[in-house]
Amino acid sequence: MPLEVSDAISNAPEQIKFAAEALCRSDIAFKVFDAIYKGKKKAKTVEEIVGKTKLTRKQVLTHGNRLAQKHIVKQIGKYGNIAYEKIDFFYPHKREILRLAKDPKKREAYTTKRNPKSGSSGFVNIRIQTKRTRTEQITVDDIGSFKKIGKVATSKHIPNTVSERKFKRGIKNILGEHGEFKDWGGEKNDLYTTRLRMDGKRRVVAFAFKGPGTRGKLVPGKLGKNGDQIQRLFEADADVFIIQYWRDIAESVIQQMFQLAIAKSAMTGRKVSYGIIDGYDSNRIFKAYRKKF
Template sequence: MLEFCKGIGVKTLDQVLLEEGGHLFCSVIRTKPCPELYEQPRVSLSCEPYEGSTFQVRLELTTSRISSDTLHAKIAQGGEFAVIAQFIELDGDCLIFAPLIIGFPYMGDTDTGELAWIRYSDHYNLHVEDFDEFSKVKDFELPPSFDDMKQIKESVFKQALGKILSESTTKDWGGETSDFLTSHLHVKGERVAGAFLLKGPAKFSPMTVKHLGKNGDQIVRLSQEPADILIVQHCHDITSAVIQTLKVFATQPYNPRYYCLIDGRESLRILEAYNLKEWAINESKKV
């Protein structure tokens, strides 16, 4: 089924909501508790709302088709599930889907079939120090504040990345799907391609979905890059809504990729580790 979704390019639920189109979705979603699952032959599962959309989402399912007692209990409690679902109808501002497959979003051993003790989406989460090119940050404490990032322009931070990776950088333009695309990253010695979405101090505040274009469409465009890792960097804090959105787009079940979040303090840590902070501050004054 995942190969089918990959073949026809089925969207994530977030993408369906952002683009307001699509009859199928394939993604990891969160549902609210549904205790009536034990009493009714058919129930509606309400999905957690997505910050960038005004639509509500419900999953309509027949309880007798839930074959596992454990899954039955977990759906009743609510939580995170991997789902492939088909659109049925629009009821006011609520999109109603019928799940074709629903299960737990956990990693499994391909040889034994046993579940690993790690959630599917968490497996793909990388941190700055996981990249060989940024390994020097391990010797530096996380700065207590990101205030210095207010002085560093987005374009200058991109140049700093170029210096660290010994790679040239280009000026931004309106049609780009990412701010910086590189094939010169390594994770545990393995070469990978990374696509960066960078946000400077033009709006020096915690990153929300509103920072990412209309309804967060910059995340959608970032996910279209042919990259192994999707990276979002911001000069300030990054809110949970952005983290969840990036996670969903990166870990699409039929095309899972790694993802990384670099907030203001991590950004400053990178610059300090590579002796580029003062250069970046001075260079930003020229821009």
């Protein structure tokens, strides 16, 4: 079955501009977008948007549907119970999108600075025959290098006192990796090594660590300055890709990893494994291998 991949994250500046241009043409669309993305509530019903904007129900439905068709919001429900849901990528960029939508000069300057392709909508659609790809979602319990965690259970996240640097050093020690990996803004990954063991074999793995300084559930928009860290992670020449965080990780992170794993497998012809290590599993590793940290 073909899979269509919308590569929004890898083109973050273009996506931001794309959304701003969709709003600048209509004050109603601007108000609908603002109402949907205001506050922490994931989704807003049509009635809630009407109440916040003083628009008519027909206006909200018309422009809400247009935004949904452009993948700027997600429409959920049906018939009399329609609601519009935030897209994880756009939520942290809401203010920037609204600012650009209001000011044509800033939009033009933004375009020149990022140098996007002329006429591009910002979406890249890739059709892949998924039957020809080999991917698997893994957990820490599938990784032989972390076999000691099988005896460890916990109901708590890893403590904030364990810094990202300390956790990364601990993982390096567990894997027996002695190379130096210095952080910088454009790196593809935080740790790249050939010393991970799975199913009795060594595998090449790329890790991305998101430290305790990040707040709330981890979503794609919080990964990287432009929300493109997952895409950059999968640019590494590896077969296993892992994202680690101190708290909970949203399903949308896994969904994006799945899409990129399929694309990676299609391009390389190799089996690609991917997974997350949330706060609970991070704590299990920390407890099982405390001396390594």
